[in-house]
Amino acid sequence: MAADQHASSPPVEQNIIEHPTTTGLDNRKMAMWAFLGSDTMFFGSLIAAYLVSHGRAANPPYPAQLFDIPFTSVSAFVLLMSSVAMVLGLAGIQNGDLRRFRIWIVTTCLLGLVFLGGQVYEFTEFYHEGLSLSTNLFGSAFYTLTGFHGAHVTLGVVWLFSLVIASFRQPLVTKEKALNVEIAGLYWHFVDIVWIIIFAVVYLIEV
């Protein structure tokens, strides 16, 4: 009897009913865009705090003494290229090409790790030059802004790695469920555009 019931009931996957929404748009994607909109305000506040404190540090070291623009330019380029790898990975899963998805998402993760390694190196160098979180206004604002960005990159790397692992273990990452990858991709690109702003405003312009 129990065996008959089990045989007649459809698989779990088929039991999942996707309810229509009033907008016709997926709630998860809408939620991610809402989160990104709010995170924009968060980073806007940190950038504003950096600009307000800029040039008002009473004690050295100052930005001009520390910034290594060629090094940071390479980091910015690496993060930019990780966005390209991300969209190619998404295109892979949307076309049902799991191998292509894995290759490009792992590439994205590796580029993200290279960026993080560069940030750790930069922070270490700055610390040895005498800039800590409490040295001056510049140190507090700079480490807070770039540190929170680094934390976002770290979360993104963990998220993307988990998707790659999930693609081996369970049917969470398939062509039909490409939205799971697209949402992670939105987060990753957001991290990239935040760095586009930080690179220009904090490093290059030096208001």
Next chain:
Amino acid sequence: MVVDTDQQHHTQEEEHHHPSSREYANIAAILSAITAVEVALYFITGVSHATLVVMLMALMVVKFVYVVAYYMHLKYDHPYFTLIFAGGLFVSISIVLALGALFGIYSGGGEDIIRELPGE
């Protein structure tokens, strides 16, 4: 039972029109070129600070728009997503402009509002 409305069909068709791999690569080349120009501008001497700021900000905005429009697919997605993100962006820019004006970062003033004392 999976319910599909015409609106959802329309939305899904819109969402599935994404750039090709070649287009993604072309955009990557444009973004790389802009980054190279940004760095070159930093090292070019003889350009006034005001001009440098305007040019770097313009290039930054172009890169931002390219990533958001093509890599985040806002150009092809439903306008609601653009609206939600633009709302947050508007507030964010307002915060930067308002705090900048309050603390005098455009005029170089504001020392009486925020000043770090030596040895603090």
